Amino acid sequence: MSAGARKLEEENKSLRETVARLTEEKRKSEEENTKLREKLANQTNSPPGLSSLQLPSINGQSADYTSK
Structure with a gap:
């Protein structure tokens, strides 16, 4: 294996470890x-009349929690 190929193998391994x-x-x-x-969502000390709490979207998933 050439030195260039060895270097690429080492870089590939490092990148795989970083991804993991x-x-x-x-x-x-x-x-x-x-x-x-x-x-x-389970907090019970929300103000009267607050039936729903909407949080901003995270990773494209909307968040809508109804108080209990």
Whole structure:
């Protein structure tokens, strides 16, 4: 294997590791966001008359939580 090909293999491996790390970070962030959204949706101290709370879209997904 030539030195150029070896360098490309090493760069490819590094990029794959970076993608795997970022994918895991995104998954953890999405889990935390879900937990926080559920916590917010379940809060009972909302002002009277507030039946719905709309949050901005995140990653193209709209958020509409009805208070319980």
